[in-house]
Amino acid sequence: MGTKVVFKWSKKITPSQVVHLIKAEKNVDKALAIFDSATAEYANGFRHDHSTFGVMISRLVSSNRFGPAEDLLDRMKAEKCDIREDIFLSICRGYGRVHRPLDSLRVFNKMKEFQCEPSQKSFITVFDILVEENQLEIILRFYRHMKEVGVPTSVASLNILIKALCKNSGTMNSAIRIFHEMANRGCPPDSYTYGTLINGLCRFGKIIEARKLLEEMKTKDCPSVVTYSSLIHGLCQSKNINEAMRLLEEMKSNGIEPNVFTYSSLMDGLCKDGRSSEALELMETMVSKRCKPNTITYCTLIHGLCKEGRLQEAVEILDRMKLQGLQPDAGLYGKIISGFCDISKFQEAANFLDEMVLGRILPNRLTWSLHVRIYNTVVQGLCSKSDLSRAFQLYLSMRTRGISLEAGTFETLMKSFCKKGDLHKAARIVDEMVIDGCIPEGSWSTLLAAFWDQRMVQDADELFLELMRESVESNIEIQPEAI
Numbered sequence: 269m270g271t272k273v274v275f276k277w278s279k280k281i282t283p284s285q286v287v288h289l290i291k292a293e294k295n296v297d298k299a300l301a302i303f304d305s306a307t308a309e310y311a312n313g314f315r316h317d318h319s320t321f322g323v324m325i326s327r328l329v330s331s332n333r334f335g336p337a338e339d340l341l342d343r344m345k346a347e348k349c350d351i352r353e354d355i356f357l358s359i360c361r362g363y364g365r366v367h368r369p370l371d372s373l374r375v376f377n378k379m380k381e382f383q384c385e386p387s388q389k390s391f392i393t394v395f396d397i398l399v400e401e402n403q404l405e406i407i408l409r410f411y412r413h414m415k416e417v418g419v420p421t422s423v424a425s426l427n428i429l430i431k432a433l434c435k436n437s438g439t440m441n442s443a444i445r446i447f448h449e450m451a452n453r454g455c456p457p458d459s460y461t462y463g464t465l466i467n468g469l470c471r472f473g474k475i476i477e478a479r480k481l482l483e484e485m486k487t488k489d490c491p492s493v494v495t496y497s498s499l500i501h502g503l504c505q506s507k508n509i510n511e512a513m514r515l516l517e518e519m520k521s522n523g524i525e526p527n528v529f530t531y532s533s534l535m536d537g538l539c540k541d542g543r544s545s546e547a548l549e550l551m552e553t554m555v556s557k558r559c560k561p562n563t564i565t566y567c568t569l570i571h572g573l574c575k576e577g578r579l580q581e582a583v584e585i586l587d588r589m590k591l592q593g594l595q596p597d598a599g600l601y602g603k604i605i606s607g608f609c610d611i612s613k614f615q616e617a618a619n620f621l622d623e624m625v626l627g628r629i630l631p632n633r634l635t636w637s638l639h640v641r642i643y644n645t646v647v648q649g650l651c652s653k654s655d656l657s658r659a660f661q662l663y664l665s666m667r668t669r670g671i672s673l674e675a676g677t678f679e680t681l682m683k684s685f686c687k688k689g690d691l692h693k694a695a696r697i698v699d700e701m702v703i704d705g706c707i708p709e710g711s712w713s714t715l716l717a718a719f720w721d722q723r724m725v726q727d728a729d730e731l732f733l734e735l736m737r738e739s740v741e742s743n744i745e746i747q748p749e750a751i
Contacts, residue, residue: 289302290302315347332366353384353387360390360393364401369406392428395425431468434471466481470498470503473506490524493524497533500515500516504533505537509534512533512534516534535551540572544572544575570604577610582603598624598632599638602635651681656688682694
């Protein structure tokens, strides 16, 4: 059902009035209704122009409504409205944002059909979109096309080409070759060029070459925080933590303040090297410099502390993260819960599982299997600690939320309840095992023996009949001593 907006337009409606109303409306459907309402004023002499079409297309693209946005392009053509390249580029960028580079290229190629000649800006924009998606073959073909149609070589275009070549180890040498040729082409490299190359070299472990490039850069230009951070990140990745820390001091002595990426890279390196205490000190320094930690910073520290068994400190960092308004994900909770399981603190682990449920924090496709394993581990751990009430509560939560139970968890629960003498709960668990198609060996015999021990002959007899039925259906071998 469409959104209906009724307007009583002034006698003389203007494009600027329509643009203002569309921009002010937060709901894109209502904004489109305003646009359509203005269209109804064609009978009174109003016509949409480049500005009204442009703002409506921009709103649609921001909402990923690409089909209607392109329909408006076609309508502009039909109404012989002046179509400028910025409208095409807004659609191209929108497709790039949602990782659809080929659609960006398709829209770019439509420009001439609309008598809109692409400028150097259009070529550079689409070229950058293709590079971001690492479409190397298309990138090189597009670059050759740029040269063929006479788009002048610029520092910007060469920087984008170098960025593309730095994404793959096999093309790094080509990136370096183009870098060395830039000055001869009348396009001297800038700080972005150096930063891109240093980042690429670090990514592929070529730290010595990256360090040399930084020294060369110092003779021509002042390295930026991005350049230093790229090299620090590379040094940490290659486990040269002390060299990375020295570089941090160098950049500060040159008056360049580290950013959150710089600090997070160093903390990651320190934590992986078993130096989480130094990472904690670095975070305090970071906060004192009014540089706010982000989710990556907190995750890095929590992972490092859990790895060293410093769970109390990890929980404190988690609390700080939440106080800052950042939302921990299922993976981060999983790390802390696993840490508590490793030291047999299953009650604390169960509390964090409850916290996840209350906070509506759900595992994604990548962390689901870990989540299932953690739940099963906690239930079995609670049974081993004789906390059967808590274990059963968590078991029910698992069933309600569709989290798979392992055969070992079923059996542990059933045996624990049999040992406690709560045979009805034990029987319920066996029933639910059967419903789930999970019948571990020995479960029936354990339960039957428990019934016999308590002289619950009628219940044992009913259970035996069910056992016989299931054994026929599932080919279960019944041990004579069980009956």
